[in-house]
Structure formats: structure tokens, C-alpha cells
Amino acid sequence: MRRFQRGDARAFPELVRRHRAAVFAFVLRWTQDRARAEDILQETWLKVVRASSDWSPRARFTTWLYTIARNACVDGARRERARAAEPLVTEPVSTEAHDPERAAAASELRPVLEAAIAALPDAQREVFLLREMAGIPFHEIARMTGAPEPTVKSRMRYALEALRTRLTAAGIDASAGGQVA
């Protein structure tokens, strides 16, 4: 990012290559709508470019990046709620996977998982996605969202519990690969 700020033209494609897919996954899980997710993804990166001069090396780039993405998601959700009269038509998330075995497992798990995530309250989903997908520590999530850190942790625990309940209810046993981080 510092290189990009200095005007290195090769820096931005490198940033995009590293983070764009993860940001898209984050946004897609948040919105549960591919078309909206694509719009928000683009919006996020445009904001990154426009605000690049504001970024300070004191902040982690990923935290800054996901803050932008998260705000874009929140704004997008508000806009969607404003269009309450229109039914939300969501495009089902595709199940693309190159490993056949994994693809088969994912094809079973993905809809359940996506539905479980979609069913989470916004505040819990936000914390879960920021922590699980973006890898942002709890104290930074607290700063991003403006919620106290214990509240953030509580939301995370509730989100995990809700997801586990849903997965279990769907007959999915993920305990085989469970490891304490």
C-alpha cells in the first residue's frame, strides 16, 4: 500500500491479486447475493483507491480494507431495506470447486452453511465474517463496529452457537476436522 501511495503502478494490481477474492467472499457471505456482492466489491476497491492517500501505515491494511468493505455492506443493506417494497431476488451462490470430493462435500454443506449465516442477526454475522473470513482480531472489530470488545465476543459466541445448531440440525458433522486454533 505504501508503494501504491508513492505512485508505484505495479503495487495496486498486487494488492488486488492478494485480497480481492477474500473480500469478495466476505461480501458475498454478508450479502448472500452475488450481484450485490459484485457491486459492493467494486465499490470497496474504488474506495480503496480514492482513500489511498488517507491510509496510514499505523493501521493494518487488511483491517482498513475490510472496514471499507464492511461499511459498503452496511450501506448496501440500508439501501436494500429502503427498497422494502421490492422483493429481494437473490441469485443462488454457485458451487464451484475443482476438487470433486471437496466439491461434493461442499455442495452439501454450502447451502446449509450459507443459510445458517444468512439467518444470523446482522450484528452477529458481521462479527463472525470479520473474524472468520477477514481474520480481524476482536479488539479491532470492536473499533470498527463501535461496539465494546466483550460485546463483540458475545456476538461471536452466539453466532458460533447458532451456526453449530443449524449445522447439526442439518445433519452435518464437521467435528472430524475440528481443531483448537
Add this chain to the structure above:
Amino acid sequence: MRPPVPMHPDDDRLLELAYGEASTAEARALRQHVDGCARCRHVLEDIAEVRSAFRSVPAEPAPERGLESLLAYGEQAAARARSRRGGLRVLALLSAATAFAVVWLVLPSPQRPSDGLARAPATPPTDALAQAEVRAPPAQGDRGRDEVDDRAKDSKEKEALPEAKSERSRNEQTVAERRRPAEFPKQKALSKLDAPAEPLKLSRAPSDGEAAGRAAAATDLSGALGSATASGGKVGGAGTAGSPSVAMKKRSAGTRADEGTTGAAARPVSPPASVVAQAPPAPAGALDARTAEVAKIAAAPMADAVASEDKTASASGGAASAPARNAAKAAPTMQAMRMGAGSPEKQARLGEIRKELETATGDRRKALLLEKCEIEASLQLGPDAVLTCSMVTREFPGTPEAKRAGELARGFSVQPPAQDER
């Protein structure tokens, strides 16, 4: 660090452990507890199950749509950032260069060429010569540079020049040397300008750029003449010579005084009282008698000519003096414009001529004086050119050289002494 709890730890601490956010010591203590606690181990396993399930679903690939335009946008932003940084660098360099140029101009330099005529200790009419130079047109096309240079130069000149001058007046013995801080930088700047000498009519209202140029020229002349006046023992001038504001004040006052008089040479223009108080006494013995006499003689008829023109201008409603007053505000502009342009060859030749003139006589002297007049005119060294041309017409009346010198001097809208006047 929070101490390990012998009982079940808080769920938030287990969450920190699950996500690797617990400190090393805390994580060790928690693990010791979890190993022996089924309930806490179960909590951790539940978290791990969900995480495992979540990770087992591959992330959606990012769409290609919009990627190309995004990268292009980023490239443009990088280019803008580069140009901003480059612009800042250029700005910094320009500032440094301007500051250097101003310092260079303001500080006295013993290596700068001197002009024998400029050392003339006569008491020429300030406004006459100022007006003469005022009529010299400014060089065209460098106004942008003026604006950049003038801001810094104007203020710095006002601040630094008096210091430089006072220092020199303490250290140097002759009036001519005392004059250098004020005059020589300007002469050098003037000499760098290769603009054609196109005379302006006194009665024509000048454009803004012309007015600026005229004011600068007037400043130059006033500074030079201030010291010349001082050397005549009338007033101390060396300390005032380089100050644009003082010079313009003198000029303005002199313009009024010239009206209705028979010639400014008869009574030297006095600078303001404050200026006189600052000026060091002038050592009369250090003057070159011959050049003094020549300059004095040359100045008188020119003053007459300008005084009469001033009268005309005043009679027509002061059309000529108003632009000059306006031009005073932009006085340093022309000086700045003159910086950087010039002819080293001509300067070198001028130095040679000056040296040779110290001993040359007869036809050789006549030829040298004419050549000097021509070079100074081509370099837009208005006052010097007028003085030199006047020497030709005075010393060698009736000759073709005198005629040519007269034409050159008229190029600055000031009549040199007519050959049959004296």
C-alpha cells in the same frame, strides 16, 4: 495478563484461545485447564467444529467483471500520485532555486564587472535618467517567471539589501564600491536580457507588463543615481541605492521637482530624510575626475529633455506619471525578468572596453565608446547606454560616431546632448 482461573474460565477467554488471541502465558494456563475440564474442552470443540465446517466450503472466486477497469483506475491513481510527488519536488527545487537567485542577487560580489561610467560621481538628475530607463520597453514573454521570482525577490531584496549595503559601506573606501551592492546585481541582471531596444513614447499609456518593466528600470536608475548623488557630496546615497521603495520615492519626488525647472542637474534630488540619515559619508577623494565630469555633462541635457517631457506629460493630465506610479508596485518584475537572460560574450567585451578606455585616446577612444554604447543598448542597460552615448556626443561632436550615439540614446527616449548645444 490475567491470572489463570482455577475454576472454569470465562467463555470469552476460551474464544480468545480458539482464535489464537490469548497471550502465550494465558494460552498455556488455559490449555492446562482445558486438558482436565470436559466442559471447557467441549466448548472449544464446538467452536472448532463450526470453523472447520466453514473452512471446508471453498470461497467463491472473485468475479472478473470490473477487474480491468478497476486496475486501470488504480494505475491512473498511481500516476496522479507520482505526478503529485513530482510536482512537489519541482516546487521545492524551484523554491530553492529562487531563494538562491535572490541571495545571489542581493549579496555583493567583488568579481562582478564594474562600469567606469557608472562610478561617475556627478550629480545627475535622478528622475531624468529614471525616466530614460523607464522608456525602455520590457522584455516580452517572461511575465510568468516574473511572478514567481518577484514575490520572493521583492521581500528579500527589501530585507537583505540594506544589510549588504551597510556592510559594504563600512568596509569599502570609494563611492563606486559602495554603490556596487545596489547597482551591480541589477546591471548584471540587465545585461542578461537580450531583448530588443524598442523605444516607447512617453505619452503612451503602458500596459501592465510595460509598467512593471518601467518601474524596475526606474528602480535601477534611482539606485544608481542615488549613489552618484551621494558621491557628489550632496547626500549619502550608497545606502539607499538598492532599495526599490526608496528609489521609487525619490523618483516620484524628483518628477514633481523637475516640472518647471531648467534642469535637474542643477540641483540633485534629495532622498528622504531617513535615507540621508542612513547613508555613509562620501569620500570625495576617491572619485575619478574624468568620468565624473563626463557623466555630469552627459546628465544635464538629458535631464533637461526629460524634464521638458515631464512637463508635457503633466500638462496632458499626468498620463505618463500615473502608469509609472502604478508600475512602482511591480518594480522588481523587470529585474527578475532580466535575470537569466543575457550575453556572456557581450559582458566580457564590455569589460575589455572598460579596461582599454582607461588609457585609450583619440579615435580609439571614440570607437571604444561607441562600441560600448551599442553593447549597453543591446543589453538594455539603459542608464549606462545613455551615459556612454552622451560621452561620445560630448567628446566627439560632429562625427559619425556621435550621430550614431545620438540615435542609440534616442532609442531610450532621451536626447543626448546635441552636438551644437555646448
